[in-house]
Amino acid sequence: MVSDFLNLAGVHVFVTGASGGVGIATSRAFLEQGAKVTLHYNRSDTTLQPLVTEYPNTSYTIHARVDDEKEITKAFEEAVAKLGPIQVLIVNHGIWPAENVAIKDMDLERWNLTLSVNLTGSFLVIREYMQQLVRYKVTENVAVVLVGSVTGKLGQGNHADYATTKAAMEGGLMMSLKNEIVQICPHGRVNTVAPGFIRTAMVAEALSDPEFLQRALATTPLNKISEPEDVASSILFLASERASGNITGHVLDVNGGLQGRVVNPVTVLPSQN
Secondary structure (H helix, E strand, C coil): CCCCCCCCCCCCEEEEECCHHHHHHHHHHHCCCCEEEEEECCCCHHHHHHHHHCCCCEEEEECCCCCHHHHHHHHHHHHHHHHHCCEEECCCCCCCCCCCCHHHHHHHHHHHHHHHHHHHHHHHHHHHHHHHHHHHCCCCCCCCEECCCCCCHHCCCCCCHHHHHHHHHHHHHHHHHHHHHHHHHHHHHEEEEEECEEHHHHHHHHHHHHHHHHHHCCCCCCCCCCCCHEEEEEEEECCHHHHHHHCCCCCCCCCCCCCCCCCCCCCCCCCCC
């Protein structure tokens, strides 16, 4: 039985990067609430097939490169034709290059690729979403949730490209958009979730290193790496007008209370005796 507490039944939600760990958990969470969900992917929709099989009437997969203007336009047109005008947008896609590269050593190709996918891709998706709000006169249950990162606030050594994109999303992009969306939809809201490390395939190799894991949790009171479902629940809350209808322009940390990053190795203090 579908609960209507969040009032998301029948709402069309477009999830970018739906084929990844957070995307799958988020899409499932919306589908369980009775929402209609467009499942965007870039490379393969294999991981999405169980959802489509389970929810054949309310889910639909769409392929597009997020940094390709024409592909994004086509994807939104196809989604609207299949499931109706889009009310909620979840900007979840992103890449995190695993190789540690300091700014002084980072080549322009890596920098441009990360910014193109994470930031320009977010701009293109949001722009198309906003245009279809106007085109179809969508005014109810309108919300955007961006998936940022704690790195947007704290930075991340050797991953400045990624941290920069998240800082831009959580700062200038979100704060500008939350002021613009109300000009179209008076109750439209824009918020961000900022996870720490999430137990997904993207960082699985890094989290398998005990030393890396220890440093990641060293300033985390809950001593827990987020699961995709932790992030999905927060996204669900921010997307629901009934649950968070007077919250906009807010960054919700989902990181176990992370207070900072360990930048120096732990050393044994000299004896005071």
